[in-house]
Amino acid sequence: xxxxxxxxxxxxxxxxxxxxxxVVSRGKAFSGFxxxxxxxxxxxxxxxxxxxxLSDVNHVTATGSGMEMAPNANSTISMMGADAQAGxxxxxxxxxxxxxxxxxxxxxxxxxxGIMMDFVVNxxxxxxxxxxxxxxxRALEVKLEDMGPLSLKAxxxxxxxxxxxxxxxSDVVTLIHRQESKPEIxxxxxxxxxxxxxxxxxxxxxxxxxxxVGGVAxxxxxxxxxxxxxxxxxxxxxxxxxxxxxxxxxxxxxxxKKV
Amino acid sequence: xxxxxxxRRYVPEISQKEVEELRSTIKAASQKIIAENIExxxxxxxxxxxxxxxxxxxxxxxxxxxxxxRAAKEKGxxxxxxxxxxxxxxxxxxxDAIPIRVNSGWYDTAxxxxxxxxxxxxxxxxxxxxxxxxxxxxxLELSDALISVLTCDGMTKxxxxxxxxxxxxxxxxxxxxxxxxxxxxxxxxxxAMKSQIEALTGNKIDRKKLxxxxxxxxKATKAFRRLQELRKGAPVIMGRDAMLVNxxxxxxxxxxxxxxxxxxxxxxxxxxxxxxxxxxxxTPRVMVTGTPMIWPDNWKLPTLVEEGTxxxxxxxxxxxxxxxxxxxxVGVDEWNMSDMFNAIAERYLMASTCPCFTSKDGNEDRINxxxxxxxxxxIQGVIYYVHRGCMLYAMEYTRVKKVLDDIHxxxxxxxxxxxxxxxxxxxxxxxxxxxxxxxRIDI
Numbered sequence: 001x002x003x004x005x006x007x008x009x010x011x012x013x014x015x016x017x018x019x020x021x022x023v024v025s026r027g028k029a030f031s032g033f034x035x036x037x038x039x040x041x042x043x044x045x046x047x048x049x050x051x052x053x054l055s056d057v058n059h060v061t062a063t064g065s066g067m068e069m070a071p072n073a074n075s076t077i078s079m080m081g082a083d084a085q086a087g088x089x090x091x092x093x094x095x096x097x098x099x100x101x102x103x104x105x106x107x108x109x110x111x112x113x114g115i116m117m118d119f120v121v122n123x124x125x126x127x128x129x130x131x132x133x134x135x136x137x138r139a140l141e142v143k144l145e146d147m148g149p150l151s152l153k154a155x156x157x158x159x160x161x162x163x164x165x166x167x168x169x170s171d172v173v174t175l176i177h178r179q180e181s182k183p184e185i186x187x188x189x190x191x192x193x194x195x196x197x198x199x200x201x202x203x204x205x206x207x208x209x210x211x212x213v214g215g216v217a218x219x220x221x222x223x224x225x226x227x228x229x230x231x232x233x234x235x236x237x238x239x240x241x242x243x244x245x246x247x248x249x250x251x252x253x254x255x256x257k258k259v
Numbered sequence: 260x261x262x263x264x265x266x267r268r269y270v271p272e273i274s275q276k277e278v279e280e281l282r283s284t285i286k287a288a289s290q291k292i293i294a295e296n297i298e299x300x301x302x303x304x305x306x307x308x309x310x311x312x313x314x315x316x317x318x319x320x321x322x323x324x325x326x327x328x329r330a331a332k333e334k335g336x337x338x339x340x341x342x343x344x345x346x347x348x349x350x351x352x353x354x355d356a357i358p359i360r361v362n363s364g365w366y367d368t369a370x371x372x373x374x375x376x377x378x379x380x381x382x383x384x385x386x387x388x389x390x391x392x393x394x395x396x397x398x399l400e401l402s403d404a405l406i407s408v409l410t411c412d413g414m415t416k417x418x419x420x421x422x423x424x425x426x427x428x429x430x431x432x433x434x435x436x437x438x439x440x441x442x443x444x445x446x447x448x449x450x451a452m453k454s455q456i457e458a459l460t461g462n463k464i465d466r467k468k469l470x471x472x473x474x475x476x477x478k479a480t481k482a483f484r485r486l487q488e489l490r491k492g493a494p495v496i497m498g499r500d501a502m503l504v505n506x507x508x509x510x511x512x513x514x515x516x517x518x519x520x521x522x523x524x525x526x527x528x529x530x531x532x533x534x535x536x537x538x539x540x541x542t543p544r545v546m547v548t549g550t551p552m553i554w555p556d557n558w559k560l561p562t563l564v565e566e567g568t569x570x571x572x573x574x575x576x577x578x579x580x581x582x583x584x585x586x587x588x589v590g591v592d593e594w595n596m597s598d599m600f601n602a603i604a605e606r607y608l609m610a611s612t613c614p615c616f617t618s619k620d621g622n623e624d625r626i627n628x629x630x631x632x633x634x635x636x637x638i639q640g641v642i643y644y645v646h647r648g649c650m651l652y653a654m655e656y657t658r659v660k661k662v663l664d665d666i667h668x669x670x671x672x673x674x675x676x677x678x679x680x681x682x683x684x685x686x687x688x689x690x691x692x693x694x695x696x697x698x699r700i701d702i
Binding site for chain 1: 568688692695
């Protein structure tokens with residue numbers, strides 16, 4: 001049985017192809033102005049790699065903020081539902097899944113079948129999500145991918161406000177004027193984000209094992225800060241940004257069987 | 260130079276031209292939204308009850324009911340508006356005046372209110388100020404006086420601001436519900452209100468008139484409860500339709516509203532017998548609790564729930580704009596003035612579950628309401644709805660969440676504003692919540 005999961009995120013679209021419930025390929029494209037077209041690209045890329053065509057596919061499930069625009073989707077699942085499925089598939093003992101994407105952070109509590117029991121989402125502002133790191137990297141004139149490694153060199157932490165991207169940025173400017181070093185400012189940025197996300201997770205309750213997914217899970221600086229704030233080990237899969245698409249593809253397996 | 264009495268103390272001057280422009284734009288948008296909401300409600304409810312037609316008509320702020328009230332005023336009847344539901348409507352009715360609740364549900368006028376109070380203030384307050392600034396609400400405009408019950412901070416200051424335009428009668432309501440001195444104070448407030456109403460209307464409230472006014476609202480309560488009872492079983496009416504019926508009580512003629520609600524219940528009972536459901540009987544049953552949802556704009560949450568994928572159905576609520584309006588009857592022992600006043604005082608104060616109040620054991624009346632509803636109405640999930648700026652509802656969440664966690668009923672905290680822009684985000688959350696309620700069947 002071939003199933004496809006598509007995650008139409010705010011910045012990128014991800015697709016995962018499963019054969020009999022095992023991952024065979026992945027595809028990715030920038031969401032851009034035409035998310036439906038990007039989704040098609042991501043799916044085509046993944047299917048091509050797996051050497052399947054669309055007609056071989058039994059069921060397509062879409063997730064993500066743009067899920068309603070997904071081409072050829074047979075069904076949809078919420079991002080939280082997809083996270084829970086993927087988290088437990090990747091780490092069977094996972095009970096809390098944290099997903100930090102470009103513009104949203106969320107945490108899901110689930111049972112041993114990967115069924116969502118409760119969830120929380122960051123409020124309105126993207127200060128707890130990837131877009132915050134991007135904005136701050138610009139302020140520091142540092143490449144996005146260098147932010148994490150840079151922050152690990154910090155010797156101490158300076159607190160900043162991360163309730164809002166704009167206020168956060170003006171706090172960073174204050175640190176720049178105070179001539180703090182770049183590593184310390186980078187660390188301050190990740191600490192502030194991790195602070196927000198950890199209080200969000202605490203509202204839900206921290207039930208181990210805790211899994212971190214989403215594009216931001218690839219950032220070593222953020223991961224280090226989050227582990228410090230939660231004082232607990234956080235499991236990260238090999239392809240964290242594909243978790244949503246994987247969850248959707250897993251749901252597709254069950255739905256295909258039901259039909 | 261303007262004389263001191265003409266000068267507004269709170270609201271900045273706006274040019275007549277701007278007022279006219281804003282009123283005509285917002286009114287046109289509002290008429291469109293009223294029609295759209297009703298269309299969408301018709302689309303959601305397969306075979307929508309015939310009797311809903313009446314309520315659809317009354318739901319139009321710029322239609323039949325406005326004309327009726329205008330005509331009544333021309334014949335000399337007075338209109339008394341009120342903000343919180345603690346205003347003793349029985350006294351207004353006994354003086355042959357028309358009671359009308361004037362809290363605003365218009366999103367666009369909240370932005371105008373921002374010129375008077377900070378954006379952090381509860382949007383119901385900001386929107387009501389804005390509606391008055393441009394004369395948008397016919398009911399607020401037609402009011403000869405306003406009763407402002409000092410419940411929360413926002414309501415307290417709203418009364419002051421509206422006194423720029425209308426006579427405003429403040430009523431102090433005690434915050435501790437279950438003490439003898441509280442009830443004495445509230446009783447005195449109600450008696451003082453009687454004199455105010457009599458002076459305005461020129462009608463004396465005597466025993467006979469008060470008795471028939473109480474009997475009128477008792478009958479309304481009976482019809483109201485009959486409707487809520489019908490929502491206990493498989494869904495025979497969509498939640499939005501029931502909420503609209505409940506809400507029209509705030510501005511409709513009470514006698515006619517009662518008859519029409521009884522007629523609707525008649526129809527619904529027949530439908531229940533024929534197993535004619537408004538949506539599939541296994542649709543997740545949702546309750547909302549929190550800040551009011553006022554027609555026509557602030558209808559987004561019920562719309563998201565009942566038009567969602569998966570779909571949910573609202574079968575109960577704990578909102579002062581819906582089920583809390585009329586659920587509790589005035590219980591009179593002896594039909595003498597003193598007993599009637601006591602009964603009115605108790606009905607408004609003791610029965611309230613608003614987080615403005617506390618008692619020996621906190622606001623457990625609210626908890627008990629929620630638990631009863633969950634059990635008897637078979638609720639599968641609760642949405643805790645808070646307007647940003649409502650500190651009281653926000654603060655009571657931890658208590659409610661704890662109680663609901665203990666009985667394993669999922670609850671989701673959703674905070675929002677008087678704005679249309681966050682509907683996309685809200686949809687994601689509401690649908691994830693509904694999906695969670697159906698998850699065990701679905702996946």
